[in-house]
Amino acid sequence: MSTTLDMATTELREVNTMLQTAAKAHANENYIITNARGSHAMACGLDGPLTVNVKGSTGYYCAGMNKDATIIVEGSAGPGVAENMMSGVVTIEGDASQYAGATGHGGLLNIKGNASSRCGISMKGIDIVVHGNIGHMSAFMAQKGNLVVLGDAGDALGDSLYEARLFVRGTVKSLGADCVEKEMRPEHIEILKELLEKAGADARPEEFKRYGSARKLYNFNIDHADAY
Amino acid sequence: MDKTPQTEPRQSWTFSNSINSEIRRAADTGIYDIRGGGAKRRVPHFDDLLFLGASMSRYPLEGYREKCETSVTLGMRFAKKPIELKIPITIAGMSFGSLSGPAKEALGRGASMAGTSTTTGDGGMTEEERGHSDKLVYQYLPSRYGMNPDDLRRADAIEIVVGQGAKPGGGGMLLGQKITERVAGMRDLPVGIDQRSACRHPDWTGPDDLEIKILELREITNWEKPIYIKVGGARPYYDVALACKAGADVIVLDGMQGGTAATQDVFIEHVGQPTLACIRPAVQALQDLGLHREVQLVVSGGIRTGADVAKALALGADAVSIGTAALVALGDNDPKWEAEYNKLGTTAGAYDDWHEGRDPAGITTQDAELMKRLDPEAAGRKLRNYLNVLTLECQTLARACGHNHVHNLEPEDLCALTMEAAAMAQVPLAGTNWYPGKPGF
Numbered sequence: 001m002s003t004t005l006d007m008a009t010t011e012l013r014e015v016n017t018m019l020q021t022a023a024k025a026h027a028n029e030n031y032i033i034t035n036a037r038g039s040h041a042m043a044c045g046l047d048g049p050l051t052v053n054v055k056g057s058t059g060y061y062c063a064g065m066n067k068d069a070t071i072i073v074e075g076s077a078g079p080g081v082a083e084n085m086m087s088g089v090v091t092i093e094g095d096a097s098q099y100a101g102a103t104g105h106g107g108l109l110n111i112k113g114n115a116s117s118r119c120g121i122s123m124k125g126i127d128i129v130v131h132g133n134i135g136h137m138s139a140f141m142a143q144k145g146n147l148v149v150l151g152d153a154g155d156a157l158g159d160s161l162y163e164a165r166l167f168v169r170g171t172v173k174s175l176g177a178d179c180v181e182k183e184m185r186p187e188h189i190e191i192l193k194e195l196l197e198k199a200g201a202d203a204r205p206e207e208f209k210r211y212g213s214a215r216k217l218y219n220f221n222i223d224h225a226d227a228y
Numbered sequence: 229m230d231k232t233p234q235t236e237p238r239q240s241w242t243f244s245n246s247i248n249s250e251i252r253r254a255a256d257t258g259i260y261d262i263r264g265g266g267a268k269r270r271v272p273h274f275d276d277l278l279f280l281g282a283s284m285s286r287y288p289l290e291g292y293r294e295k296c297e298t299s300v301t302l303g304m305r306f307a308k309k310p311i312e313l314k315i316p317i318t319i320a321g322m323s324f325g326s327l328s329g330p331a332k333e334a335l336g337r338g339a340s341m342a343g344t345s346t347t348t349g350d351g352g353m354t355e356e357e358r359g360h361s362d363k364l365v366y367q368y369l370p371s372r373y374g375m376n377p378d379d380l381r382r383a384d385a386i387e388i389v390v391g392q393g394a395k396p397g398g399g400g401m402l403l404g405q406k407i408t409e410r411v412a413g414m415r416d417l418p419v420g421i422d423q424r425s426a427c428r429h430p431d432w433t434g435p436d437d438l439e440i441k442i443l444e445l446r447e448i449t450n451w452e453k454p455i456y457i458k459v460g461g462a463r464p465y466y467d468v469a470l471a472c473k474a475g476a477d478v479i480v481l482d483g484m485q486g487g488t489a490a491t492q493d494v495f496i497e498h499v500g501q502p503t504l505a506c507i508r509p510a511v512q513a514l515q516d517l518g519l520h521r522e523v524q525l526v527v528s529g530g531i532r533t534g535a536d537v538a539k540a541l542a543l544g545a546d547a548v549s550i551g552t553a554a555l556v557a558l559g560d561n562d563p564k565w566e567a568e569y570n571k572l573g574t575t576a577g578a579y580d581d582w583h584e585g586r587d588p589a590g591i592t593t594q595d596a597e598l599m600k601r602l603d604p605e606a607a608g609r610k611l612r613n614y615l616n617v618l619t620l621e622c623q624t625l626a627r628a629c630g631h632n633h634v635h636n637l638e639p640e641d642l643c644a645l646t647m648e649a650a651a652m653a654q655v656p657l658a659g660t661n662w663y664p665g666k667p668g669f
Contacts, residue, residue, distance in 0.1 A: 012447070040440045041443050041444040060441075067377065080431040099431040103431070220401075
């Protein structure tokens with residue numbers, strides 16, 4: 001049994017209030033949002049188990065700061081989808097614009113299409129799986145978590161990376177400062193296998209390369225000034 | 229043999245001993261000088277303004293009998309729950325990490341006793357701070373260290389930091405010496421590494437995006453929390469106008485004397501404008517938009533005395549914010565630690581290597597032993613006393629000018645001692661009815 005909220009007739013504030021209240025009530029209900037029409041800040045701040053299906057594409061910051069909820073966008077997502085997500089699962093059936101999963105602390109962001117620039121910027125523990133390609137400066141200053149890319153990565157992947165793990169199946173146009181290719185050890189294969197399964201991705205872990213921090217910029221050293 | 233007469237040895241003004249010492253330091257280390265605090269150079273400031281006081285044309289209020297109100301409400305524009313403060317002086321954002329836990333607790337205690345708010349900083353919200361602050365403003369910074377929706381909802385207001393006076397356009401760096409297990413855990417980073425704080429937000433660029441970001445924050449917090457936007461004193465007219473456009477309830481404007489935990493000295497001393505120069509353009513922007521007093525203006529950067537508070541309010545601010553002065557009130561740079569300052573190669577009053585984490589006063593440190601030197605209850609009472617003195621001084625000046633609320637102070641109550649201050653504050657040079665740039669002259 002699902003409840004349908006039509007954004008052609010229901011204001012954003014009302015939609016979010018209903019979703020936030022239902023999530024907080026831990027009723028594990030299903031909601032369908034129709035006529036999303038690129039609305040910003042949709043289904044943000046949900047805190048509890050709830051499933052939301054958005055029919056159509058969303059604007060900025062859909063599913064922002066999500067906790068525990070499952071949100072499926074049956075279209076494409078605008079900038080900052082699932083920004084600062086804490087837990088739960090956010091799935092984008094189409095493409096995601098820039099800053100997807102920015103600063104996310106946990107949960108899974110599953111992008112079935114491509115992601116634009118700065119995907120996973122400053123990520124702090126979130127897992128992001130992109131079935132297509134990602135744009136430039138992705139995982140910039142990424143701190144924790146896993147970014148999995150089934151396609152190709154653009155320029156300056158993982159620039160100024162901290163401890164996040166990056167897995168790319170296709171080509172990487174260039175690596176950013178302090179980002180290097182690393183050995184794929186058995187524990188990484190296991191992590192990747194689990195993430196690919198969760199995301200329903202048709203790929204084998206062995207096809208990927210792993211990238212991570214060289215840790216040379218962790219403490220300032222004048223001999224590394226050229227890297228800045 | 230007769231000695232040839234010689235001229236007295238003459239030091240160069242251009243290559244002074246201070247400059248030469250910096251050249252030698254740079255040559256030895258290969259890195260720019262990093263320090264805490266705000267601009268130390270002499271810039272036109274509130275000291276260059278005077279109140280005229282009441283006389284034949286207006287009458288004063290009796291100091292010990294007639295009321296002079298000090299309360300202020302912040303965040304009336306869109307927020308459902310504006311912040312009500314007893315005094316127009318708030319505590320500025322300073323991070324846990326940069327400051328010790330006891331120091332943050334002391335700030336909360338002092339501010340709460342005085343009836344005002346304190347503010348988190350980069351690194352998230354601590355229990356000490358939330359627990360001891362009646363009103364807590366939660367900073368939303370580019371790094372988003374420790375950011376989470378639960379803390380967002382238990383804050384009393386949200387301050388989106390676009391910039392700060394010590395370094396408009398710059399990010400920050402908390403050096404590895406201060407990255408203990410607790411600090412690192414809150415920031416999701418390894419212990420002991422230098423932690424960069426980005427200069428731009430990761431998921432928006434420009435005021436159009438910021439407007440949508442504010443919409444998201446309001447949706448997450450049920451439109452209850454006042455949203456502040458903090459900007460460094462760079463282009464105050466346009467920055468304030470754009471902050472209003474983006475949907476701010478409150479604007480915090482920080483001049484170049486405003487402090488930082490750690491930044492390059494060249495940034496602190498050479499970027500941004502003096503606080504005095506920022507206020508009138510900011511107020512003008514609010515007036516041009518018809519938003520003066522609807523969007524509140526909080527001014528910070530070099531506020532030390534009740535006279536500074538009164539002068540900032542007279543120029544159009546709704547409140548002021550203090551950081552460095554609050555730390556001094558807690559015990560920072562106290563001469564009682566002189567011997568230890570000397571060991572660090574400095575002296576009380578000049579100690580600014582806050583980033584190194586060896587603060588003898590136990591304030592700008594994460595060292596467990598040094599931290600014990602600060603008693604948060606006693607330090608909190610000192611801050612309360614200091615805030616009370618600032619308030620009494622401000623009231624004294626307002627009454628002398630005939631005002632029953634400190635917000636009734638106005639530019640007409642002031643004159644300037646120097647041409648520079650007259651031009652920046654747009655109040656007449658003392659003894660004249662003129663200031664540089666005044667229309668019609």
